[in-house]
Amino acid sequence: MLEKLFKLKENGTDAKTELIAGLTTFMAMAYIIVVNPGILSESGMPFGSVLVATCLGAAIGCFLMAALANYPFALAPSMGLNAYFTYSVCLTMGVSWKIALTAVFVEGIIFILLTLSNIRQMVVNSLPNTLKIGISAGIGLFIAFIGCRGAGIVVDNPATLVGLGVFKGNIPLMLALVGLILMVVLQHKGVKGSILIGIVAVTLLGIPFGVTKLPKEIVAMPPSLSPTFWQMDFSMLKNMDFWVIVFAFFFVDFFDTVGTLVGCASRVDMLDEKGHLPKAGPALMADAVGTVCGAVLGTSTVTTFVESAAGVEQGGRTGLTAVTVGVLFLLATFLNPIVSMVPGCATAPALIMVGIFMVMGLERMDFSDWTDFVPAILAMVMMPFAYSISTGIEFGICSFVFLKLFTGKAKEISWIMYVLTALFIINHML
Numbered sequence: 099m100l101e102k103l104f105k106l107k108e109n110g111t112d113a114k115t116e117l118i119a120g121l122t123t124f125m126a127m128a129y130i131i132v133v134n135p136g137i138l139s140e141s142g143m144p145f146g147s148v149l150v151a152t153c154l155g156a157a158i159g160c161f162l163m164a165a166l167a168n169y170p171f172a173l174a175p176s177m178g179l180n181a182y183f184t185y186s187v188c189l190t191m192g193v194s195w196k197i198a199l200t201a202v203f204v205e206g207i208i209f210i211l212l213t214l215s216n217i218r219q220m221v222v223n224s225l226p227n228t229l230k231i232g233i234s235a236g237i238g239l240f241i242a243f244i245g246c247r248g249a250g251i252v253v254d255n256p257a258t259l260v261g262l263g264v265f266k267g268n269i270p271l272m273l274a275l276v277g278l279i280l281m282v283v284l285q286h287k288g289v290k291g292s293i294l295i296g297i298v299a300v301t302l303l304g305i306p307f308g309v310t311k312l313p314k315e316i317v318a319m320p321p322s323l324s325p326t327f328w329q330m331d332f333s334m335l336k337n338m339d340f341w342v343i344v345f346a347f348f349f350v351d352f353f354d355t356v357g358t359l360v361g362c363a364s365r366v367d368m369l370d371e372k373g374h375l376p377k378a379g380p381a382l383m384a385d386a387v388g389t390v391c392g393a394v395l396g397t398s399t400v401t402t403f404v405e406s407a408a409g410v411e412q413g414g415r416t417g418l419t420a421v422t423v424g425v426l427f428l429l430a431t432f433l434n435p436i437v438s439m440v441p442g443c444a445t446a447p448a449l450i451m452v453g454i455f456m457v458m459g460l461e462r463m464d465f466s467d468w469t470d471f472v473p474a475i476l477a478m479v480m481m482p483f484a485y486s487i488s489t490g491i492e493f494g495i496c497s498f499v500f501l502k503l504f505t506g507k508a509k510e511i512s513w514i515m516y517v518l519t520a521l522f523i524i525n526h527m528l
């Protein structure tokens with residue numbers, strides 16, 4: 099049945115590999131179950147209801163990705179957009195969370211229409227191959243940076259923006275380094291599930307040090323969803339400020355998703371001979387419908403998660419990986435105490451490992467043409483420096499267009515790249 103549904107042999111994988119990949123992806127992104135409601139609750143939303151909405155929204159998105167595209171990519175409420183939802187829209191602009199949910203809902207509807215009209219697919223496939231490689235490597239650096247922050251290796255420094263963390267007496271940092279070494283050794287020896295094994299090992303090692311907090315219960319009934327379900331407020335539809343909010347959600351979500359899909363697919367050679375992503379439309383539709391469902395349930399924008407790369411690196415190649423993640427999110431509504439016990443120092447080395455995997459794609463970069471590889475490098479470095487995937491894509495596309503124009507290679511620029519460059523400039527000038 100699994101072979102018929104997911105075409106495992108055709109994609110060079112098997113059920114065991116897919117299940118391990120799904121579990122690895124889930125472990126890498128399970129933090130969202132607690133972090134997302136923690137952020138959204140500051141806008142006035144009830145924590146428990148958002149937790150359930152987070153799990154259900156993620157599960158629906160994963161199932162859609164599997165059913166529509168048969169890709170191993172997992173979805174969940176986006177980190178970054180949830181912060182924009184709370185701190186910019188609700189707290190700074192003074193907009194209620196119900197109106198903010200409406201903006202997310204409208205954004206999702208727009209995405210569905212754009213996907214049906216093939217506009218989103220055209221954007222994905224218009225990116226040059228070198229830029230796709232740069233985006234993939236940039237996402238790798240971005241993920242590795244997040245992992246280093248989570249481990250405490252990199253910390254805030256007022257003088258230099260970032261600095262080295264304190265090692266002395268820092269047990270979580272030491273455990274993270276032990277986990278990273280273990281993962282690298284296992285990967286070197288060709289052990290399948292090396293990242294997952296590392297996560298579990300660090301979680302267990304953290305128990306005697308008090309880093310891993312053992313739950314008082316294993317199973318707990320999920321809170322009611324009713325306080326957030328279909329709690330949207332459409333009263334601001336005629337207000338221009340509302341559409342500014344919608345555009346902000348739309349802009350960031352659009353290019354974060356494009357970057358994640360292209361980056362992960364490029365890393366494992368899922369792109370065709372033209373450098374296009376097959377089934378880009380269905381994959382983007384899963385993202386769009388997931389966002390609409392998430393808004394109805396009561397959570398911010400649902401999008402393809404960059405941590406999907408963790409499962410992809412463990413061999414995930416089909417929708418069975420995404421289904422596994424979705425089922426685990428459903429179980430997490432009841433097994434939240436167990437999921438919550440995994441400490442940040444256990445998932446941090448996993449993110450660093452995934453980042454290393456994705457940067458390895460630079461070996462396919464052609465450095466013979468400066469107008470090709472410089473935009474790719476700019477996209478790569480701006481993602482971690484600006485802490486934004488979409489910003490890296492902006493720099494990559496704009497520099498590509500200007501360099502080609504000023505070197506007499508305008509024929510290599512597609513009309514979509516011109517349109518995107520204009521939109522990026524307008525977005526930052528207004």
